[in-house]
Amino acid sequence: MKEYSEIRVQLLGRRAELESRLGSIKKDISKPLDHDFAEQAVELENDEVLQALGTEAEAEINKINSALIRMDEERYGECVSCGVSISAERLAVRPFSSRCISCATKEEAH
Numbered sequence: 001m002k003e004y005s006e007i008r009v010q011l012l013g014r015r016a017e018l019e020s021r022l023g024s025i026k027k028d029i030s031k032p033l034d035h036d037f038a039e040q041a042v043e044l045e046n047d048e049v050l051q052a053l054g055t056e057a058e059a060e061i062n063k064i065n066s067a068l069i070r071m072d073e074e075r076y077g078e079c080v081s082c083g084v085s086i087s088a089e090r091l092a093v094r095p096f097s098s099r100c101i102s103c104a105t106k107e108e109a110h
């Protein structure tokens, strides 16, 4: 059995960071609008940016969660598409990778 405890700690830390960021984004979005109309426009625009950041953070949290599940099932580090081992270099850069480079490249080409 491969030991991924270091990556797990890294993923858990990253997830905690994203979750706290998500929390403050949500707090910012729910702030009441300013009375000044021009200010309102700026705030709505900011909300859109925040929303996009929030969606991004949520997507990354989901990837991290599924990586942690794969670790528990001892399938972590295997490509979910073709089953080959994902290179350690790739996992070091993107620890939540679920596909090997060639499958990920194929996926992106679609």
Ligand SMILES: [Zn+2]
Pocket (backbone or CB within 6 Å): 079, 080, 081, 082, 083, 084, 099, 100, 101, 102, 103, 104
């Ligand atoms: Zn693959």
